Amino acid sequence: MEIDEAIRESDDRRLKTKYNNAIYVIRRALALYSVEEVALSFNGGKDSTVLLHLLRAGYFLHKREQSHSNGVLTDHEVAFPIRTIYFESPSAFPEINSFTYETATTYGLQMDIIRLDFKSGLEALLEAKPIRAIFLGVRIGDPTAVGQEQFSPSSPGWPPFMRVNPILDWSYRDVWAFLLACKIPYCSLYDQGYTSIGSVHDTVPNALLCVNNSSSSKEKFRPAYLLSDGRLERAGRAKKFSLPVCRPAYPAVSNGMISVDSNKNSTLTATVLGVGDEILFGTVEDELGPSLCRKLHSIGWSVSQTAVLRNDVDSVAEEVERWKSTNDVVFIYGGVGPLHSDVTLAGVAKAFGVRLAPDEEFEEYLRHLIGDHCTGDRNEVICSHGTTCYCYFYCIHFNARDTL
The missing domain is CATH 3.40.980.10 (MoaB/Mog-like domain)
Structure with missing residues (x-):
């Protein structure tokens, strides 16, 4: 499997550790649930792109172990059968939509395209399909990560399913180290200075990646993987962003x-x-x-x-x-x-x-x-x-x- 091979050849020990931990979570989930009972939430962003390819590697290793083939399986012999959920939104960037559908074609993803809001769409999907667990690209710095573990039941008021978070402990640096080490295609917006992509209404290129060019009136930006401080990846998720001003909680x-x-x-x-x-x-x-x-x-x-x-x-x-x-x-x-x-x-x-x-x-x-x-x-x-x-x-x- 090309992903597993690329990680083995990498000299980034931290990346290898993060990869092995994520693969363990994935293989554990595949041991607990059948393929028909799991799904992948994919939105075309960098985190879900990482998750997709980790799942491809994890499923390949899972099938190889089941077949006792000692590594003779090839990538082409192991089709990727995990159902993929895409919540299509009219406010999504065209580049995100294009990348998502291109990825689905390239890797033969079984796409369920949902045009409802997340909760309603999820309720309808779980009523129609026997899904018990959903792989999510949640990372510990995300706003939705509060209180979550690698395996976390859905929140009260939501349809019941297990949230599986293989990259929960990954950082911004880890995400880009993985994508670059494995030479994985990603959405073109990240090469235009976008570091965290929401909708067209609340996302702009990260100003911290702006390249001052006096000879051109158009702003230019460095690619997302050159952001030096990953804590500021969401700095472009609002039209007007200013760095936080730290005020002392007590007088001097x-x-x-x-x-x-x-x-x-x-x-x-x-x-x-x-x-x-x-x-x-x-x-x-x-x-x-x-x-x-x-x-x-x-x-x-x-x-x-x-x-x-x-x-x-x-x-x-x-x-x-x-x-x-x-x-x-x-x-x-x-x-x-x-x-x-x-x-x-x-x-x-x-x-x-x-x-x-x-x-x-x-x-x-x-x-x-x-x-x-x-x-x-x-x-x-x-x-x-x-x-x-x-x-x-x-x-x-x-x-x-x-x-x-």
């Missing part, structure tokens, strides 16, 4: 004192929260909490409360929710890492009703510093003394409309 602080006016000072107060079952079980002594309290007091802060929470998303979210409306600054430690039991970031995001997204700019900066020591798997970094440490490349977006 000097030496632990908050300046209200030139004649009055008041002390900052803090709540300190630790996260860790090992602390509650008594198997580990909490040294960081007392140390943090001493440090805060030494610079003039007042600690109003400390607490240790279970490694549980809801527990963290409830406690943060309780304190976020107070004047306290909340410090949280513990439970931040690559393991499933590390839930602090997810808990804080849930408390604010926002999402986690990869901080690609910081990640690329660290990769520039540490180079080959970064394995690309679960944010692991192999240190000089031979042990494995972890770097965390996620940030919490508190204003989705401004940041993505």
Whole structure:
């Protein structure tokens, strides 16, 4: 299979890890559901293009394993039978429509074209077909990704089906690394500076890719894969876009004192929260909490409360929710890492009703510093003394409309 072969030949270890994880999710879904019970939601965008070709590779590997042919199957011997759903919209770019139909012809896709709104169209399709699971190109930085996992049941009020998200943990960089490494055709709009494509009414080329050319009155743009900061891929999803202005949540602080006016000072107060079952079980002594309290007091802060929470998303979210409306600054430690039991970031995001997204700019900066020591798997970094440490490349977006 040409996709699987291209990834094997790539020297991008991070891409290989992302690919293998996505293929695992796909093969798991194909083991749980029959081919007649799954479908692919395809809209012609970069993410769904990646998903289509991952599905082609995953289905090929699934069939090869079933046939016990030891790799003698060829691409032409394995037709792609997964039903493909396309929601055609009158406000879609003509280039998107053209690319979608060309792709369907090239790869022999069984297209169900729906001209209703997403929910109504989906209800009609699921009534007519035995579909139980739909592959989606949702990524963790997308507005719809809040609360989703690789396998997530549909939301209340929607027709019942399993949402399968093979590229949920992929970043903007990963998407383009895959498309370019595998030499996969994509919609021509991405070569014209579009980085995230919605409708013709709310999408323009990303201004961050504009090339200043004084000899021409027409603006020119670099291709989408040259966007250096993937967090800004949605910068072209509104006619008027300005970079977010960061305003401090509190007035300026000097030496632990908050300046209200030139004649009055008041002390900052803090709540300190630790996260860790090992602390509650008594198997580990909490040294960081007392140390943090001493440090805060030494610079003039007042600690109003400390607490240790279970490694549980809801527990963290409830406690943060309780304190976020107070004047306290909340410090949280513990439970931040690559393991499933590390839930602090997810808990804080849930408390604010926002999402986690990869901080690609910081990640690329660290990769520039540490180079080959970064394995690309679960944010692991192999240190000089031979042990494995972890770097965390996620940030919490508190204003989705401004940041993505």
